[in-house]
Amino acid sequence: ENFQDTFVEALKDVYRSFYPHGPKDSDSFCRIVSEAHTARIKDLIDRTRGTVVFGGDADVAERYVAPTLVKDVRPDDPLMEG
Secondary structure (H helix, E strand, O other): OOHHHHHHHHHHHHHHHOOOOOOOOOOOOOOOOOHHHHHHHHHHHHHHEEEEOOOOOOOOOOOOOOOOOEEOOOOOHHHHHO
16 A cells, blocks of 8 residues: 555556557557456446546447556455456
């Protein structure tokens, strides 16, 4: 927890350098294997009680989930489900 903000800022910098025009149009960013898996991931992001720092965008029909960083996630958060 003490290092979280420093780590988040470093990840934001790397994210911007990897995807200066966004990941959805990137040639190097793949898609999720199925719409069902995409919907499952989108649901987890939508239900989190943490704070979405960046990402969180999802398009189930295109099987796309943006790289997403969530902070302040607790052990009982939906993102921590198996």
